[in-house]
Amino acid sequence: MDAKEIIAARVAREFKNGDFVNLGIGLPTKAVGYMSKEISINLHSENGFAGVWDSATPETLDKDVVDAGGANVVLQEGGMFFDSVTSFEIIRGGHLDMTVLGALEVDEEGNLANWKIPGKLLPGMGGAMDLVNGSKKVIISMLHTAKGNPKILKKCTLPLTGKAVVDMIITELGVFEFRNGKLFLTELMSNVTLEDIKKVTPASYEVDLNLKEEV
Amino acid sequence: MEKKISINEIGSFLQDGMTISIGGFMGCGNAHNIIDEILKTDVKDLTLIATDTARDGYGIGKLIDQRRVKKLYASHIGTNKQTQAQVIEGFIELELVPQGTLAERIRAAAAGLGGVLTQTGLGTEVQEGKEIIHIDGKDYILEKPIHIDVAFIKAYKSDKSGNLIYNGATRNFNVPMAGAAKISIAEVEEIVENGELNPNFIHTPFVYINHVIKA
Numbered sequence: 001m002d003a004k005e006i007i008a009a010r011v012a013r014e015f016k017n018g019d020f021v022n023l024g025i026g027l028p029t030k031a032v033g034y035m036s037k038e039i040s041i042n043l044h045s046e047n048g049f050a051g052v053w054d055s056a057t058p059e060t061l062d063k064d065v066v067d068a069g070g071a072n073v074v075l076q077e078g079g080m081f082f083d084s085v086t087s088f089e090i091i092r093g094g095h096l097d098m099t100v101l102g103a104l105e106v107d108e109e110g111n112l113a114n115w116k117i118p119g120k121l122l123p124g125m126g127g128a129m130d131l132v133n134g135s136k137k138v139i140i141s142m143l144h145t146a147k148g149n150p151k152i153l154k155k156c157t158l159p160l161t162g163k164a165v166v167d168m169i170i171t172e173l174g175v176f177e178f179r180n181g182k183l184f185l186t187e188l189m190s191n192v193t194l195e196d197i198k199k200v201t202p203a204s205y206e207v208d209l210n211l212k213e214e215v
Numbered sequence: 216m217e218k219k220i221s222i223n224e225i226g227s228f229l230q231d232g233m234t235i236s237i238g239g240f241m242g243c244g245n246a247h248n249i250i251d252e253i254l255k256t257d258v259k260d261l262t263l264i265a266t267d268t269a270r271d272g273y274g275i276g277k278l279i280d281q282r283r284v285k286k287l288y289a290s291h292i293g294t295n296k297q298t299q300a301q302v303i304e305g306f307i308e309l310e311l312v313p314q315g316t317l318a319e320r321i322r323a324a325a326a327g328l329g330g331v332l333t334q335t336g337l338g339t340e341v342q343e344g345k346e347i348i349h350i351d352g353k354d355y356i357l358e359k360p361i362h363i364d365v366a367f368i369k370a371y372k373s374d375k376s377g378n379l380i381y382n383g384a385t386r387n388f389n390v391p392m393a394g395a396a397k398i399s400i401a402e403v404e405e406i407v408e409n410g411e412l413n414p415n416f417i418h419t420p421f422v423y424i425n426h427v428i429k430a
Contacts, residue, residue, distance in 0.1 A: 046314065047240040048384045063243070064371075064383030070241040070294070081383060083390035083418070084240075084266070085322050088315030092335060111338075115311075122302060122309075123293025126267075130315035130335045163338025 003143055003172035006189055009034040010170050011100055011141050015041050019097040022046065022131055025069040028100035028141050042079075044096060046127040048087050051079020068127075091127065092134040099135040101128060103142045103169075105156045108183045108203035110166040112140065113158035125161060132162035144171035145200050152176070152203045173197050176205060184208045218377045219406060220426045222252050228365050228398060229258040232285075236264035236321070236363045236396060238389030241294060242274030244381075246369040246402040248430035250277055262286040264321065264361055266314055266388050268295040282306065288361060290314035313341060316358050318391055323360035325394030325423075330359045366396035370419065373403040374410075377424035378417045386418055393423040400426045 001009065004027055012034035015021065022044040023029045035041070044050045045068050056062070056072035067073045075081070082090075090096065105113040112132060115125040132138050145151060152169060169176040174197055175187035183205040185197060194207060229235075239245035254277060263284045269276040278284055279298050286308045292298040301307040312320065319331045332355035336342050346357040368389045370379035379401055381389065393399045401419075406429050 045384070047243070048387045062383055064381075064385045066241060066243045066384060068240075070243070081381075081386060083386040084314070084318040084388050085391050087387075088318050092315050092333065119303075122299050122311075124267075124289065124291040124311045125313050125341075126291035126293075127314040129313040129339065129341065133333075133335045133337070134315075160339045 004030065006172045007141050007143070007170055010175065010189070011139065012036070014098065014139060014168070015039055016097075017041070020044060020050070020095065022091065022096050022099045022135065024099070024101040024128075027102055029069075031100065031141070044087075044090060046087050046091065046131075048083060049075055049079060049081045050090070052076045053079065088127070088130055091130045094134055094136060096131070096135045098137040098139060099131040100139045100141050101131065103140045103151065104146075105151050105153055105158050106140050106166055106169055107153045107156045108205065109155070110164040110178045110181065110183075111156045112138075112161045112166050113156040114161050116159045118159065128161050132165040137167045138165050139168045139170060140166055141170045144173045144197075150200050150202050152201050154202050154204065173200070182206065186210050218375070218424065218427045220400075220428055222248060222428050222430050225249055225252040225400070226256040226258075228400065229253065229256055231258060232260045232262070233364045234262040234264065234362070236366045236388075236392045237275050238265075238366070238368055238385075238387060238392050239269070239274060240266055240384065240387045242269035242276075244369050244385030244387050244389055245269065245274035246367040247274060249367045249400065249402050249428065250274065253278065253283070254281060259283050260285040262288075264288045264317075264363055264392070266317060267291045268298045270294045271297045279307075286310075288312055288317065290317050316341075317361075318388065320358050320361040321363070321388070321391040321395045323358075324362045325391055328360060330357050332356070333358055361395065363392060363396035364398070366392040366399040368393050368399055368401040368419070368424070370401050370403045372405045372407055372412065373401055373424070373427045374407050374412045374421075376409055377401070377421040377427055378412055378414075379403070379419035379424060380412060380416065381418050390419055393419045398425045399423050400428065402428050402430050405429065
């Protein structure tokens with residue numbers, strides 16, 4: 001598996017039967033494909049629907065149904081549509097079990113930066129600031145480094161998306177968890193050593209490896 | 216009261232420097248025909264409220280391409296390079312608003328509220344210059360209502376009274392915007408007789424809608 005597949009497969013193991021989850025565009029969304037067949041979850045799309053959906057085919061395409069990334073999808077039976085006020089009541093009111101998002105930077109205090117690189121890139125926060133404040137659990141899924149530069153830092157350098165909001169970080173090298181505001185390295189991916197992680201992780205963290213089977 | 220008007224009357228509602236809003240998400244649920252009609256006028260210096268600016272040459276993106284927007288309130292402009300370029304160049308004054316906060320600020324205007332209190336954006340640039348209110352041991356940002364002069368709504372069907380129903384994921388920001396504007400104009404695919412829409416399943420009540428256009 002390549003790095004992104006390793007991450008997506010590990011994210012999928014965080015889903016519990018019946019969870020209600022919002023997944024960021026890209027890598028987080030890939031996790032659904034690695035979910036155990038015994039588990040079923042419902043998803044939330046912040047532009048206004050919830051349930052389970054598939055990619056649209058030429059036969060099923062409805063121009064009025066796109067996911068939060070703009071791709072045409074088809075909602076399965078049992079799902080429903082709503083407006084943006086309801087959508088963000090769901091997000092901000094604590095009704096989501098989990099959100100999985102990407103990041104530009106995360107730091108040892110659980111701060112997240114993923115919406116702006118001053119002077120360079122100005123995508124905006126979209127629903128990310130709402131998601132990190134409202135979801136019961138916030139998981140960051142990302143490559144451990146960007147072009148060789150670490151992303152798990154002592155302190156974020158970019159404008160924050162949320163302060164002390166991250167619960168878990170999943171990268172191709174390992175899994176980190178925040179416990180009472182402190183960062184712990186809790187899993188290593190296959191063939192990764194503590195030293196490998198240390199070299200590319202400036203953040204301070206303690207090691208408390210779970211005795212789980214490796215992915 | 217007759218609410219049906221012709222699309223070529225759109226120009227009579229527009230003034231330079233006014234505040235308009237357009238519902239939709241990445242172009243899905245934009246009032247596309249009204250946008251094309253706006254571009255036939257020479258209106259400029261608009262303040263635009265929209266969750267995003269779709270993409271270059273599509274939906275709201277067309278208003279950006281032709282430099283009709285001077286001030287923009289949006290949550291996400293990452294899919295439109297032209298918008299980012301005009302912001303960096305200094306032509307567009309941009310206020311990025313978290314998507315849930317944008318929905319609530321619009322709803323606050325519709326509901327006659329003085330503002331909303333939210334934790335979204337705490338500890339980020341979003342809280343700069345805003346009042347922080349402490350309630351029961353927690354901090355909240357006071358976010359003020361966004362009032363709109365004219366809202367352009369896209370719905371599926373209207374009846375003669377102006378009750379609206381939407382299709383799929385197009386409800387998004389159309390629903391809150393309809394109530395937050397002095398004048399709301401809906402572009403619909405079909406106008407039916409009163410009685411043909413089930414009053415149990417109306418998404419936008421007739422009272423919010425001033426004019427309806429079949430396009």
